Amino acid sequence: MNINKSSPVLVTGANGYVASWVVKRLLDEGLTVHAAVRDPSNKNKVSHLEKMASASKGKLVLFSADLLKEGSYEEAMTGCELVYHMASPFVIRGIKDANKQLIEPALKGTRNVLASVNNTPSVKRVVLTSSVAAVFGDAKEAKRVGKDGFTEEHWNTTSRIDHQPYDYSKLLAEKEAWFINKQQKRWDLVVLNPGLIFGPSFTQHSASTSLSIIREMANGGLSIGVPNIDLFMVDVRDVSTAHIKAGYTPSAKGRHILVSSTLPMLDVAKILKAQYPQYSFPTRELPKLLIWLLGPKTGMDREYIRKNVGYRLNFDNRYAKQDLELNFRPIKNTLYEHLDQMIDDGVLER
Secondary structure: OOOOOOOOEEEEOOOOHHHHHHHHHHHHOOOEEEEEEOOOOOHHHHHHHHHHHHOOOOEEEEEEOOOOOOOOOHHHHOOOOEEEEOOOOOOOOOOOOHHHHHHHHHHHHHHHHHHHHHOOOOOOEEEEEOOHHHOOOOHHHHHHOOOOOEOOOOOOOOOEOOEOHHHHHHHHHHHHHHHHHOOOOOOEEEEEEEOEEEOOOOOOOOOOOHHHHHHHHHOOOOOOOEOOOEEEEEEHHHHHHHHHHHHHOOOOOEEEEEOOEEEEHHHHHHHHHHHOOOOOOOOOEOOHHHHHHHHHHHOOOHHHHHHHOOOOOOEOOHHHHHHHOOOOOOHHHHHHHHHHHHHHOOOOOO
16 A cells, blocks of 8 residues: 655554654654644643654644544544554553543544544555554463464453453454454555563653553662563664554555563563662562462452463564564663663653
8 A cells, every 4th residue: 555645644642652753753754744632732741742843844733632532533634644543541550440441442442543534535554553462461372372472363362351451452452443444445454563662752741651660670669579571572763663664665464563572570670780780670580479479469460470470472573574674673772771761851860
């Protein structure tokens, strides 16, 4: 599918962590970006987009839109050949109402955006930001896949609204997107499935849980130790590059796993401790039995502990490299830059 670069591009959730990088890439290429956000008048949430637009050769147009408000994306979508649907909640802790906080925004939001796509004749391609959470739910599932790990052929089969609800919301949203796409023939769908995303952020206002993981390890919150779980990571700039290529590579198709490195949580802590010895990074793994006993008090569900602690993960990213011609950054440098920014921003003391 050939996309005309003279037409505007819609980015939903444009002020998010990853979406901001995508907006910057598009603006730097001189494109017109229709940035859909909940409240364009909230300068705390959009000033970084306006700043990057003023320093680029592209044009930024802000639009108000809500995932749960039918038709609210249609004005922003007018004239667009390419739509990046990136708006979706990322909440894995402190969930009180999974349906309201996760399922409805993800599922109804996808239906809402794609209904507008169906009503907008100019749209030729939709790039959906999904997650590896739609590929697998529990690390225990790794035992049923080959030595190369999870591929784009795999789907999450274990998550439920009462177990891994975030993962379940991503699964439902992506499946719904593919279902809607297959009901018509005008626009095609390209899906990106990133792991935990790290790297520099344009704003401290992001609600992304992944941005808090390093802070929690560095500030001593996990000084007692960490569980034996794997972090499946990717640089935010690689994810933004994947979005650009997914949008403008005519032959791009299907799902794409975006994971550059998978390491035990303790190994990540060791990498950072070696470079930043002044911080209280954890230095040991906790026994699974201890985690099992303490889990409910620390917010870790025992079903999650049973199905995830102690299992190794692996992901096959060869298709993303091939189809989108991606080259992934070394994750060590990403982690360093992530922490450096936290220090510069005052999130962590020097």
